[in-house]
Amino acid sequence: MRFGAVLRLLTAALLLTFAAAVAVPALAQQQVNPTAQAVQERQFLDALKNNPQAELQGRISIPDQRAATLERPAGRDWRAFHQGTMLRITAIGILGMLAVxxxxxxxxxxxxxxxxxxxxxxxxxNGFERFMHWLTAACFILLALSGLNVTVGKHLLLPLVGPQAFTNLSVAAKWAHNFLAWPFMLGIALMFVVWIKDNIPNMVDIRWFLAGGGIVGKGHPPAQRFNGGQKALFWVVVLGGAALSVSGFFLIFPALAGGVLNLQFWNVVHGIVSVLIIAAILGHIYIGTIGMEGAFDAMGSGEVDLNWAKAHHSLWVEEEMRKGQVAPGGPRLQPAE
Ligand code: HEM
Structure with a gap:
């Protein structure tokens, strides 16, 4: 009898174990049924899609209510932009400009x-103008390189230097980016104040553009202290620099942006404007160095040859002569052409 009871107990235990073994995977399968979940998630996303502010909230017990967000379709759109479209814009803008x-x-x-x-x-x-130019230029080059690392670093630099060096470089680049932003903003503000009087567009600039700017075609159309192309660069730098400053400010202080959707907006503005400015500045660096004989002296020593000045900025030379800035007794003014 005793033996029979033990046998019944053992059989029951065995049956129970077997039932549990069969039941647990069945239960688990029900919980993580991938097809059913994906369908549900898609339905949620579709329902949220037409409203950019929409998000799916869960229930949480910690004070930070932002942690309750489960789904926000705009976040996926932003990630797709950041990891796809932004890469393409960067490649086209920078490589395209270099090719040109x-x-x-x-x-x-x-x-x-x-x-x-x-x-x-x-x-x-003068010395102050050169100081503000090189302050802005030095900061800009380091900001451009450290910013580009965020967009393309893991595709270009990581395979070259390996994960450890890439991590160290990226941490240093992030600090450089956050701190150099401030002297860059100062440089842009100084350029704006000091050079705006020479950068108001007028008919001389329209005629300069129509004549090909002395770069396309023969001869040099008359130009004031800054020609039409330089005025265009000035406004790209000032307006683009302002857009980078405002958007960058919110990226450094995200809590002030007024929500993650605004932050995504500023991030997109920051990325696109920086590629535009980098492309423009590549053109500027080209023309200021190898592209034009005698141009670098203007920002190097601050002094330019009189014939260079007459060729590229004839109206400015006339004005300087009237003001007595060019000593009399020098060669007579020739027509710019
Ligand atoms: C290695 C980098 C750079 C070089 C070699 C360079 C060179 C020059 C030169 C030679 C000039 C004087 C042109 C003239 O006399 O007519 C100039 C002017 C100017 N630069 Fe730069 N520059 C550089 C970077 C930058 C950067 C990064 C910015 C702004 C973010 C900038 C903004 C300006 C502006 C607004 C002017 C006055 C307008 C003009 O000449 O186009 N430069 N630069």
């Missing part, structure tokens, strides 16, 4: 001062 510059150099060559050096110079930029 190489083609331009091969076709047009270096813009020379046809009259040769006059041997007399005049001051184009």
């Amino acid at each position: 510059l190489v083609a331009f150099y091969l076709i047009r060559g270096r813009v020379r001062t046809e009259a040769g050096p006059a041997g007399r110079t005049l001051t184009r930029f």
Whole structure:
């Protein structure tokens, strides 16, 4: 009898174990049924899709209510933009500009001062102007490189230097980016205040553009202290710099942006505007160095050759002569062409 009871107990235990073994996977399968869940998630996303503010909230017991967000379709759109569209915009903007510059150099060559050096110079930029230019330029180059690391670093740099070096470099780049933003903003503000008087567009600039700016075609159309192309760059730098400053400010202080959707907006603005400015500045660096003979002196020593100035900024030279900035007794003014 005793043996029979033990046997019944053992059989029951075995049956129970077997039932549990069969039941647990069945239960688990029900909980993580992938098809059913994906369908439900898609339905949720479809329902939320037409309202960019929409989000699916769960219930939480911690004070930070933002942690309750389960789904926000706008977040997926932003990620797709950041990891796809933004990469393409960056590649097209920067590589496209480099290709244009190489083609331009091969076709047009270096813009020379046809009259040769006059041997007399005049001051184009004073010490303070050069300081603010190089302050802005140095910050901009480091900001551009450290910012580009966020967009393309893991595709270009990571495979080259490996994960450890990439991590160290990216941490340093992030600090550099956050701190150099401030002197950059100062530089842009100084440029705006000091140079705005010479950068108001007028008819001279329209005629300068219509004549090809002395870059396309022959001869140099008359120009004031800054020609039409330089004025365009000035406004790209000032307005683009302002857009980068405002958007960057919210990226540094996200709590002030007024919600994650605003933050996504500023992030998109920051990315697109920086590519536009970087492309414009690549063109500017080209023309300020190898693209045009004599141009670098203007920002290097601050002094330019009189014949260079007459060729590229004839109206400015006339004005400087009237003001007595160019000593009398020098070569007579020739027509700019
Ligand atoms: C290596 C980098 C750079 C070089 C070699 C360079 C060179 C020059 C040169 C030679 C000039 C004087 C042009 C003239 O006399 O007519 C100039 C002017 C100027 N630069 Fe730069 N620059 C650089 C970077 C930058 C950056 C990063 C910015 C702004 C973010 C900038 C903004 C300006 C502006 C607004 C002017 C006055 C308008 C103009 O000449 O286009 N530069 N630069």
